[in-house]
Amino acid sequence: MNKKLLLGLFASVLFVFTISCGVDKKGPEKVKVDGSGVEMVFKEFNDDGFAVVEILNHMESDMQEFRALAIWLDKDGNYIPGFMDEPDDFPFQQIDRNMVPTGTKVEFETMIRMDDFAPEEAESVEIKIISAKFEDKSEWIAEE
Numbered sequence: 001m002n003k004k005l006l007l008g009l010f011a012s013v014l015f016v017f018t019i020s021c022g023v024d025k026k027g028p029e030k031v032k033v034d035g036s037g038v039e040m041v042f043k044e045f046n047d048d049g050f051a052v053v054e055i056l057n058h059m060e061s062d063m064q065e066f067r068a069l070a071i072w073l074d075k076d077g078n079y080i081p082g083f084m085d086e087p088d089d090f091p092f093q094q095i096d097r098n099m100v101p102t103g104t105k106v107e108f109e110t111m112i113r114m115d116d117f118a119p120e121e122a123e124s125v126e127i128k129i130i131s132a133k134f135e136d137k138s139e140w141i142a143e144e
Helices: 003-022
Strands: 038-045 050-057 063-073 088-094 104-113 124-134 139-141
Touching: 038 063, 038 124, 050 063, 050 124, 063 104, 104 124
Parallel strands: none
Antiparallel strands: 038 050, 050 104, 063 088, 063 124, 124 139
């Protein structure tokens, strides 16, 4: 087979493959990088019972880990104390090397499970980020 024809065929297949790979995949949404910290918003409990949050990284390095509080709420939205009458403090979670890249907003499944951790009367949860660590070894701590 002619080299030009083979090369053209290969380029066509590569082009179609590249386009088809990007059709359904939406990359992380961009956010402003201004050093202001990290935001975390509770989205839902998924079908497996894990809390899903949205994390926004405004820092200049990729986020590696975070620490969060689970503030349990009753059906009226009132606070329910967790273990030792305090909000439940969840340890650092390290998921992968670039858990939340700099300047992005990512949906993330936490290790916080309604079935395993919530007080019996809890109906929902507010998740508050306490601190985060980054690839460049810096750390961000939320203001009280």
